[in-house]
Structures are given as structure tokens and as C-alpha cells.
Amino acid sequence: MLSHDTAKNLYTAMLRCRLFEEKVAELYPQKEMKCPTHLSTGQEAAASGVCAALRKDDMVFSTHRCHSHIVAKGGDFKALMAELYGKATGCSKGKGGSMHFVEPEIGMMGSSAIVGGTVPLAVGSALASVLQSKDKVSVAFFGDGGLEQGTFHESMSFASLKKLPILFIAENNDMATCTHLDVRQPYHELYRHAEGYDMPGVRTDGTKVETVYAAAAKAVERARKGQGPSFIEVVCYRWKEHVGPNTDYHLGHRTKEELEMWMAKDPIKLFGELADKEKLLSVKEQDQIRSTIEKQIEEAVAFAKSSPFPEPAAMFEDM
Numbered sequence: 001m002l003s004h005d006t007a008k009n010l011y012t013a014m015l016r017c018r019l020f021e022e023k024v025a026e027l028y029p030q031k032e033m034k035c036p037t038h039l040s041t042g043q044e045a046a047a048s049g050v051c052a053a054l055r056k057d058d059m060v061f062s063t064h065r066c067h068s069h070i071v072a073k074g075g076d077f078k079a080l081m082a083e084l085y086g087k088a089t090g091c092s093k094g095k096g097g098s099m100h101f102v103e104p105e106i107g108m109m110g111s112s113a114i115v116g117g118t119v120p121l122a123v124g125s126a127l128a129s130v131l132q133s134k135d136k137v138s139v140a141f142f143g144d145g146g147l148e149q150g151t152f153h154e155s156m157s158f159a160s161l162k163k164l165p166i167l168f169i170a171e172n173n174d175m176a177t178c179t180h181l182d183v184r185q186p187y188h189e190l191y192r193h194a195e196g197y198d199m200p201g202v203r204t205d206g207t208k209v210e211t212v213y214a215a216a217a218k219a220v221e222r223a224r225k226g227q228g229p230s231f232i233e234v235v236c237y238r239w240k241e242h243v244g245p246n247t248d249y250h251l252g253h254r255t256k257e258e259l260e261m262w263m264a265k266d267p268i269k270l271f272g273e274l275a276d277k278e279k280l281l282s283v284k285e286q287d288q289i290r291s292t293i294e295k296q297i298e299e300a301v302a303f304a305k306s307s308p309f310p311e312p313a314a315m316f317e318d319m
């Protein structure tokens with residue numbers, strides 16, 4: 001049974017992710033955001049369930065689809081929105097854009113457009129935590145496409161050998177751009193890879209944030225005790241196109257029926273209903289959370305639009 005505080009955190013985190021990206025999708029057609037944006041609408045339970053089990057100083061590494069990871073880790077809406085607008089006040093000083101969100105102060109160590117590229121970085125940070133006698137846990141988020149990279153397998157092997165404090169989180173949305181898992185990998189149950197590397201592997205339902213949270217909390221406890229890495233698969237669905245604010249079923253590689261089936265299992269709606277039924281978080285409290293977030297996002301948009309672009313002289317700073 002979840003506590004009121006945990007239920008509130010999970011609900012708030014998912015709604016922060018959803019409303020932030022809905023605003024991005026609404027504003028993107030204005031063409032003031034010049035970077036490509038890979039939205040994770042529908043997948044919020046992965047980021048929210050995992051990050052709710054972490055401490056602020058635990059270290060998260062992400063991918064091209066990084067918005068929800070940083071938002072769930074506690075990212076600042078103003079800095080994120082400004083980054084999308086390429087402004088100097090952005091979290092990467094306007095020089096990274098959507099795929100390069102970073103905020104080390106809250107443990108968001110970086111994201112990268114190179115599929116599988118940040119997985120070994122997360123392993124390196126977990127090794128550093130051990131060498132420095134700290135008890136920080138690292139998290140590598142990646143998509144099902146990330147498993148097709150050599151870096152993933154090298155990272156799993158080394159992390160297991162050294163019993164590193166790391167969580168490997170595979171967001172299995174079945175797609176890598178427009179190619180289905182069916183024609184890319186021998187089996188769908190990605191958690192089965194864990195056994196080959198002698199670490200626990202579980203499959204969780206990405207429409208039920210509480211299942212992701214429970215698995216993550218167990219894996220974090222294990223990692224913090226020095227018992228080594230864990231692999232968590234989150235089965236989920238990306239509601240939007242691979243990159244951009246629209247849907248993609250008209251392209252023919254996915255169907256409208258499939259999208260509608262997953263939208264009917266909206267993780268935020270399902271958790272809101274559960275939390276109300278279990279008297280963890282009333283509908284009234286949920287509405288209050290929504291209005292607070294909506295206000296924060298409006299303020300972030302105004303902040304981003306009115307912020308200055310980076311000076312040309314800042315071009316090579318932080319390189």
C-alpha cells in the first residue's frame with residue numbers, strides 16, 4: 001500500500017511530465033522552438049515511477065527522449081522551456097535543445113542523441129560512486145532500440161561483474177523510429193536479457209506507475225546495499241510520432257486502433273482513479289495539483305519567450 005505522500009509524488013510527477021509535453025506540442029507549430037523534439041507522452045510512468053524511488057543526488061542518464069526523465073527528477077520548467085527556445089537561460093544555456101537536457105544540481109547528468117550512448121556513462125558514474133565510497137545510485141534510461149547497441153551489453157556485463165549500484169531501465173515501446181521490435185530482435189521480453197548477465201530482471205506495466213515504482217524501489221535498495229545492478233523493463237506506448245508533436249498512425253506502421261487502445265489505458269487517468277478509490281489522493285487534490293502545474297508552465301513559457309538568446313561569444317563555452 002502506498003502512502004499519501006508517495007501517491008502524491010507519483011501523480012504530480014506524471015502530470016508534470018504530461019502537461020509540460022502537451023504545452024510543447026501545442027507551441028511547437030509556432031516554429032519558435034528550432035530543435036527536434038521527441039515527446040514521451042503516454043510513457044510518463046517509467047520516468048515517474050523510477051525517479052520517485054531515487055534521492056536528489058542519485059544520478060540519471062537519458063536519451064533523445066529525455067523530457068520526462070528530467071521533469072520527473074525535479075527539473076525546473078523555466079530552464080527546460082527556455083532550452084527548447086534556444087535561450088541563454090536554458091538548462092544547457094540554449095546550446096543543447098530538446099535532446100541535451102542536463103541539470104547536475106538535481107542529479108540529471110545528461111542526455112544524448114546517440115542511441116545507447118549514455119548507458120556506459122551511467123555505469124561510469126556508478127563506478128565512481130563506489131570508488132568514492134558514496135552510496136549514490138545511477139540510472140540508465142534507454143529505449144528498446146538501445147539494446148541493439150554493443151554499449152548496452154558491455155555495460156550490463158561490467159556492471160554485473162563489479163556489482164555496481166545501477167538500474168538499467170528499458171522503456172519498451174516496441175518501436176525504434178518506425179521499425180517494430182518484431183523485425184529487430186529475437187524476442188519481446190527484454191527483461192530476459194538480465195539473466196544472461198546474472199542480475200535480476202523484471203517486466204513492469206507502464207500503464208501502472210505503482211508497479212514501476214515498486215520494482216524501482218526494490219532495485220534501488222539492492223543497489224544501495226552494494227548488492228549490484230538490476231534491469232527493469234517498462235512496457236509502454238509512445239502516443240506521438242517518433243519526433244514531433246503529431247500522431248503517426250497515418251504513416252502505416254502503427255494503427256489508430258492500437259493508439260486508442262493504449263490511450264484508454266492512460267497511466268495518469270488509471271493512477272488518478274486508483275488513488276481516489278484507495279483514498280490516497282482525492283479528485284479535489286488532483287485538480288489542485290493540475291492547476292498549480294498549469295500555472296507554473298504558463299510562467300515558464302513567458303520566461304522562455306522573454307529570455308535572451310546566447311551571445312555569440314558564448315559559442316565555445318562549456319565545450
Ligand SMILES: Cc1ncc(C[n+]2csc(CCOP(=O)(O)OP(=O)(O)O)c2C)c(N)n1
Binds near residue numbers: 116
Ligand atoms: C547510434 C545511433 N544510431 C541510430 C540513430 C538514429 N535514431 C535516433 S532515435 C532512433 C530510435 C531509437 O529507438 P529506441 O532506442 O527504442 O528509443 P525511442 O525512440 O523508442 O524512445 C534511431 C535509430 C542514432 N541517433 N544513434
